[in-house]
Amino acid sequence: MEQALGSHAPQVAEFYRRHDGFVLYGDLLSEAAGIVLFPVEQWVEMTDEMRRGFYFLQEEPETDPDHIFTGIAIATVPYSGNYFVMPIDGSTAGQIFYADHDGWYDAAFADDFDGFLVRITQEPVHLLAKELGCYTRYSDGQTDAQWIPEEYFPDVTGIEA
Numbered sequence: 001m002e003q004a005l006g007s008h009a010p011q012v013a014e015f016y017r018r019h020d021g022f023v024l025y026g027d028l029l030s031e032a033a034g035i036v037l038f039p040v041e042q043w044v045e046m047t048d049e050m051r052r053g054f055y056f057l058q059e060e061p062e063t064d065p066d067h068i069f070t071g072i073a074i075a076t077v078p079y080s081g082n083y084f085v086m087p088i089d090g091s092t093a094g095q096i097f098y099a100d101h102d103g104w105y106d107a108a109f110a111d112d113f114d115g116f117l118v119r120i121t122q123e124p125v126h127l128l129a130k131e132l133g134c135y136t137r138y139s140d141g142q143t144d145a146q147w148i149p150e151e152y153f154p155d156v157t158g159i160e161a
Contacts, residue, residue, distance in 0.1 A: 001040050004072050008086065008094040011113045012074075016040060025124055025149075029141030034128050035084075035120055037075040047073040050083045053101065067097050080135035084109065084116065102133065124152040 001016060002009040021042070025034030038046050050073040067087035074096070075084035081101045087093050095108035096116040110116035120127060128136045128149050137146035 004040070004043050004088075005086065006088050008088055011094060015113065015117070024120060025128060025136065027138045030139040031078070032136055032138055033078050034124065034132075034136045035075055036078055038073065043072050043074065046076070046083070047071075049073070050076075050085070050099065053081055054099065067092060068099055071097070073099075077132050077135050080133065082133070082135070086113070098132070100133065125149045 001013060005012065019037075021037045021039035023033045023036050027033065051068060054068040067085050067090075070089050071085040071087040073083040074086055076082065083099045085097045085099050087095065087097070092108060094112055096110040096113065098109040110119050128134070134148050137148060139146060
């Protein structure tokens, strides 16, 4: 962790001591999920994968607003080709950016890792259906139908389909 994030490792260290990654808003009937936070051992591999997907930015580093080539991929929206990136150098180091292959954002997704956790858990439906591009689609496990979330239930224990 310290090797990858340098001086920015302490902001994620406590969380990662307890949870070395997670799958958030996972579908129980398919492989769909809202966000996957990578385990530390996958950071290098996933950062390389992200950079291969955004190869066109290498030729013009000034068009790298989401810090694809100066940051570490810490999370993804599955099946989207989009990543959450933490720059480790420069004026935006330690912030979290959403690197979206469909467009760029002028501002950071979150000012730090704690802000990232708050933002991805605060309003799940708005996050999944609006902010992150509707990539998360849920299934009934029986048909090819897909649903974009409209409502969030924090505890589905005991709820019958």
